Amino acid sequence: MNGPRRFAITGTDTDVGKTVFAAGLAAHLGARYWKPVQAGLDGETDSETVARLSGGKALVLPEAYRLNTPCSPHAAARIDGVTIDPARLTLPDGDGPLVVEGAGGVLVPFGADANGGLLAADLFACWGLPVVLxxxxxxxxxxxxxxSLEALRARGVAVLGVAFSGHAEPVAEEAIPRIGAVRHLGRLPHLDPLTAENLRAAFAAQIDLKAFA
Ligand SMILES: Nc1ncnc2c1ncn2[C@@H]1O[C@H](COP(=O)(O)OP(=O)(O)O)[C@@H](O)[C@H]1O
Ligand SMILES: [Mg+2]
Known part of the structure; x- marks a missing residue:
């Protein structure tokens, strides 16, 4: 792959391990990390998690929107009385590797009612970045x-591959790449304790680093 290594990270759902994967990838690449919309400000934000789990190897950029409620961006914005302006969701300028994390899954609404039904996959299509599911x-x-693969492809999003999170599950890990015609990018096992060093080692050992080269 030529040019800057820039990737968008999405997932099949919330809480599937997007942020942990993004932290591992950003640390591996020495990348900037950007979370365009953080919905939910109680506890550690995704940006704070990435700063911690990348062991200082990622440069965390400020979010475009920081919304109070942990729900879909369109609803969190409405609760805060904020209108999400798609112009503020354009990729940050700057050279070098970039890791962008979506919110929730592929068809999560980002747009406020006033600017239509902008979904996460529409943003990925606009950005033109390869997506890790x-x-x-x-x-x-x-x-x-x-x-999720069908929804991404229906919008013309290039899918780099699927990264698994959790214990080994050979049936699913065989079926998904075959039926979905998608690359298996590796699997991050459950890490205990989940530390920057354990994540760095697991990422290097378990993830198909060539896919990100
Ligand atoms: N490989 C892993 N090992 C241990 N805990 C993990 C791992 N991946 C995710 N988790 C935990 O699971 C929860 C959800 O992960 P997170 O990356 O925040 O998901 P998402 O970004 O998809 O919402 C967090 O508490 C996180 O610490
Ligand atoms: Mg996350």
């Missing part, structure tokens, strides 16, 4: 992952 290995993942 993070998927659980738990039961239900074949369906969720294949659905």
């Amino acid at each position: 993070v998927a659980r290995t738990a039961l239900g993942t074949i369906n969720h992952t294949l659905l």
